[in-house]
Amino acid sequence: MLARIVRVIVVVAILGLVVTLALAFRRDPHDIRTGTVNKPAPAFTLQRLDGSGQISLADLSGKVVVVNFFASWCLPCIQENPALVRVYERYRSSDVVMLGVNFQESRENGLAYVQRMGMAWTTVADDDGRVALSYGVFGPPETFFIGSDGIVAGRHIGPIDEETLVTAIEKLRGQASSR
Amino acid sequence: MKARILIAVAVLALAGALVFAARPHETTADERVDQITTELRCPVCQGLSVKDSTSETARQMRDLVAQRVREGKTDAEIEAEFRSAYGDWIFLSPPVASWSGLVWLVPLAALAGGLVLVTARLRTGGATEPAEPTSTQVAALRERVAREEAAEG
Numbered sequence: 001m002l003a004r005i006v007r008v009i010v011v012v013a014i015l016g017l018v019v020t021l022a023l024a025f026r027r028d029p030h031d032i033r034t035g036t037v038n039k040p041a042p043a044f045t046l047q048r049l050d051g052s053g054q055i056s057l058a059d060l061s062g063k064v065v066v067v068n069f070f071a072s073w074c075l076p077c078i079q080e081n082p083a084l085v086r087v088y089e090r091y092r093s094s095d096v097v098m099l100g101v102n103f104q105e106s107r108e109n110g111l112a113y114v115q116r117m118g119m120a121w122t123t124v125a126d127d128d129g130r131v132a133l134s135y136g137v138f139g140p141p142e143t144f145f146i147g148s149d150g151i152v153a154g155r156h157i158g159p160i161d162e163e164t165l166v167t168a169i170e171k172l173r174g175q176a177s178s179r
Numbered sequence: 180m181k182a183r184i185l186i187a188v189a190v191l192a193l194a195g196a197l198v199f200a201a202r203p204h205e206t207t208a209d210e211r212v213d214q215i216t217t218e219l220r221c222p223v224c225q226g227l228s229v230k231d232s233t234s235e236t237a238r239q240m241r242d243l244v245a246q247r248v249r250e251g252k253t254d255a256e257i258e259a260e261f262r263s264a265y266g267d268w269i270f271l272s273p274p275v276a277s278w279s280g281l282v283w284l285v286p287l288a289a290l291a292g293g294l295v296l297v298t299a300r301l302r303t304g305g306a307t308e309p310a311e312p313t314s315t316q317v318a319a320l321r322e323r324v325a326r327e328e329a330a331e332g
Contacts, residue, residue: 005299009292035263042264104235129239136264138222139236 035136037155041065041146042134046124049102049111055124057146064096064172065146066165069132071103072113074140080159081117087165088121095148095176096169101126103140145169148176212245215257219244220271228271 036042045056057065068084070077088098100123102110107125114123126132135144135152143156145168153172156164206214213230219240221232229237229244240261247257261269275283312320 006296035266039263104239128242129236130243132236133239133243133261134264136266 036134036144036152039152040150041067041144041152042131044131044134046101046126046131047107049100049107049114049123049125051107055099055122060097060099061150062095062148064148064169064176066096066098066169067101067135067144067146068098068160069101069103069126069135069137069140069142070113071105071140072109073105074103076159077141078117080141080161081119083160083162083165084121085118086162087169088119090166091169092120094173096173098122099124101131103132103137104129145172147172148179208245208248211248211254212241215244215248215254216241218258218270218272219261220269222265222269226271 041057043057045054045058047054066087070081084098091098098121100114100119100121102114102123102125107127110123110125113119135142135155138157141159143160143165144152145154145156147153153175154168156168216230216237217228219229221227221229221234221237221240223234223236224232227237229240244257247260252260258270267273273282
């Protein structure tokens with residue numbers, strides 16, 4: 001009787017381990033669902049890197065917003081930049097807004113990087129890091145997708161490619177048009 | 180006699196020092212910041228608390244905690260702000276009332292299971308039921324007995 005109980009416990013423990021590992025390995029490591037996903041995007045008002053005033057997330061209400069945290073000292077940011085440039089050109093005259101948030105860097109260095117890399121979209125300075133902290137950023141690059149309803153629909157940790165960007169944007173545009 | 184008095188004085192002095200050290204006192208703002216940042220995980224470090232890390236992210240987190248303390252926010256409100264951004268992961272000790280609290284419960288469950296097994300084993304005196312012989316074993320045994328009887332004549 002005791003041996004049977006022990007066998008059952010061992011089998012249940014092994015099954016539990018297998019199920020846990022299977023679920024864990026199915027997760028995309030770039031898509032860590034921390035607290036901000038599926039919740040209203042934290043509001044912010046930040047200075048533009050070029051010094052031409054401020055921009056608030058509230059100003060972009062009703063639009064699909066792609067918020068990308070970047071820094072010039074971040075090599076994966078350089079790696080992902082061509083994809084961001086192509087996607088920006090694709091959607092520049094649409095209801096999609098791209099917003100670059102400079103992460104832990106001086107405005108001078110951030111602006112020089114933006115000009116060097118051909119980033120024509122709006123870029124802002126997060127001087128004290130409060131916006132990055134409110135979004136739960138681990139480190140650049142990180143990209144957040146905010147729907148027209150103001151909810152953070154997803155995030156991507158690490159360098160992002162064009163296909164991932166377009167897929168996420170089109171999903172949010174589809175949801176916006178069906179509302 | 181003298182030794183006893185000395186021991187009594189030493190014990191009293193120790194007890195007095197402990198009572199003095201443990202006396203309730205108003206926690207200062209800096210102490211609160213230290214307490215909260217000791218519990219928070221530095222997002223860009225390997226297993227370091229925000230208090231212990233020298234990274235820029237940890238510094239920004241300490242500044243934010245200090246500001247919230249100055250604003251009169253409670254510890255729970257400040258922790259909730261970080262939880263809403265990073266989830267329970269941001270705490271070095273996962274809260275018990277959450278999925279990550281399983282890391283506390285699983286060892287306890289394993290210990291309880293072990294105690295149950297040991298208790299059951301002690302009650303039965305460690306005896307296990309003899310296994311029933313198979314029909315092949317019985318047949319072989321009968322054949323052997325018959326052979327030995329025949330050999331004995």
